[in-house]
Structure formats: structure tokens, C-alpha cells
Amino acid sequence: MRKAFKSWTRVLLAGALALAVGQPAPARKGKVPADLPEVLSQMNEAAKRLKTVSANLEYTKVTVLVNDKSTETGQILYRKTKNPEIRIDIQKPDRKVILFKKNKAEIYLPKINQIQEYDLEQKSGLVQQFLLLGFGQETGELKKSYSVKYLKEEDLEGDATALLELLPRKENIATQLVKIQLWISEESWLPVQQKFFESDGDYFVAHYTGVKVNRALPGSTFELKPAPGAKRVKMN
Numbered sequence: 001m002r003k004a005f006k007s008w009t010r011v012l013l014a015g016a017l018a019l020a021v022g023q024p025a026p027a028r029k030g031k032v033p034a035d036l037p038e039v040l041s042q043m044n045e046a047a048k049r050l051k052t053v054s055a056n057l058e059y060t061k062v063t064v065l066v067n068d069k070s071t072e073t074g075q076i077l078y079r080k081t082k083n084p085e086i087r088i089d090i091q092k093p094d095r096k097v098i099l100f101k102k103n104k105a106e107i108y109l110p111k112i113n114q115i116q117e118y119d120l121e122q123k124s125g126l127v128q129q130f131l132l133l134g135f136g137q138e139t140g141e142l143k144k145s146y147s148v149k150y151l152k153e154e155d156l157e158g159d160a161t162a163l164l165e166l167l168p169r170k171e172n173i174a175t176q177l178v179k180i181q182l183w184i185s186e187e188s189w190l191p192v193q194q195k196f197f198e199s200d201g202d203y204f205v206a207h208y209t210g211v212k213v214n215r216a217l218p219g220s221t222f223e224l225k226p227a228p229g230a231k232r233v234k235m236n
Contacts, residue, residue: 034162034186036150040139042189047138053078055211057088064201076208077221085222099224108224115226119236145170146180153186156193160186175199 053076060071074090088098097108105118142148146166154163161183168174181195190211196204 044139051214052217055208058207060205
């Protein structure tokens with residue numbers, strides 16, 4: 001169970017980073033490649049306007065040693081409040097709903113009609129690092145936790161992107177991730193793809209499409225609606 005929760009912590013990280021930049025900024029004029037200050041400036045301005053986010057998602061985990069690849073698809077929803085709220089709906093291959101709210105995480109597994117509860121009070125520091133990475137945080141805060149480098153322009157599925165590399169500065173992040181690569185669309189300044197490198201050589205790719213920002217998301221969006229008789233299990 002601890003491994004399962006760790007995997008969903010990575011999901012939170014991916015979602016947070018993926019949707020960090022918020023509302024699209026105007027496209028950059030001309031064909032002069034972007035540089036790091038411009039990319040961070042565009043991301044920073046967009047993040048200031050962020051209120052809500054919804055996007056389709058595809059997560060792919062690659063275990064290099066055994067050449068294994070697993071993929072999950074679904075949707076992520078985020079609402080910026082005093083206590084940020086995140087909902088991840090995985091549709092394939094197996095349905096599950098992950099809800100992060102205040103200092104608690106809930107994972108609903110419809111197949112067995114069970115809700116797993118995790119108390120994040122003691123893990124709030126690490127979770128906050130993930131949130132600082134993405135949800136509406138200014139890039140100045142991002143650079144406190146990561147060394148950020150502009151690598152190059154790269155075409156990704158027909159979209160011109162700025163490829164950034166993030167190296168963790170803080171030990172509690174560095175023990176989990178060696179580096180992160182982030183592709184930012186130079187038209188919308190929204191993320192297209194992220195790649196998370198683990199110390200053992202395994203990696204995790206997050207791909208986002210259909211990103212929409214500042215749509216009205218009612219509070220009920222961030223409440224679980226299990227089938228009657230769902231059993232709650234405290235996992236900590």
C-alpha cells in the first residue's frame with residue numbers, strides 16, 4: 001500500500017507541474033527562439049491568473065531494468081483556494097479517483113467499493129514542495145527548489161516547445177527525482193509534456209491535452225461520490 005501511495009504522490013507532482021503555468025499568454029511574435037528569462041516570465045504571468053484547471057492526461061511509467069511500460073489515462077481537475085484542491089480521475093485501465101484536499105488524500109476504488117484515506121499532516125512539507133512546483137506559484141518560488149535550465153527548442157507533435165530541465169536543490173526532492181524535463185508550448189505557454197527521472201534509471205512521462213483554465217468548478221467536483229456501502233480504510 002505504501003508503494004501505491006508513493007505512485008500517486010508522483011501523480012500529484014506530475015499534475016502540479018503540468019498545469020503550473022495557468023492561463024495562456026499571447027503567442028510570441030517572430031521566429032527568434034525563446035530563452036530562459038522569457039519562458040519563465042510568460043509562465044509567471046500566466047500563473048498569476050490561474051484559478052482552475054482541467055485537462056486530459058496520460059501517464060506512462062517505464063521500468064528500465066525489466067523493460068516494462070504501463071500507461072494510465074484520465075482527467076485532472078484543480079481549483080486554487082486557500083487549501084488547493086486536486087481531483088484525478090483515472091479511467092483506463094482501471095477506474096479510480098484520487099482526491100487531495102487540505103492535509104488528506106482519498107483514493108476511491110470502484111471495483112471493490114473502497115475508499116483509502118491517507119493523512120498527509122506529517123508529509124505536508126513534501127506535498128507542499130510539489131504544489132509549489134505548479135499550482136499558481138510564481139517562478140521565483142520554483143527556482144528556490146529547482147535549478148532551472150533552458151535546453152533547446154523542440155518540435156513535439158507539431159507544437160514548437162521550449163524544453164526546460166529542472167534539477168532539485170532540496171534533499172527531500174532529490175532523493176526521489178534526479179531531474180525533470182518540461183516541454184512548454186511557445187504558442188500557449190502551457191505544458192505539453194513532462195519527464196521525471198528517478199535515481200534507479202526508471203522514468204515517468206506525463207502528457208496533457210485539452211487543457212482549459214479558469215472554468216467554473218463547483219465545490220462538489222472535489223467531493224467523492226462512492227456507491228452505497230463503500231468501506232473507508234485508514235491507511236496511515
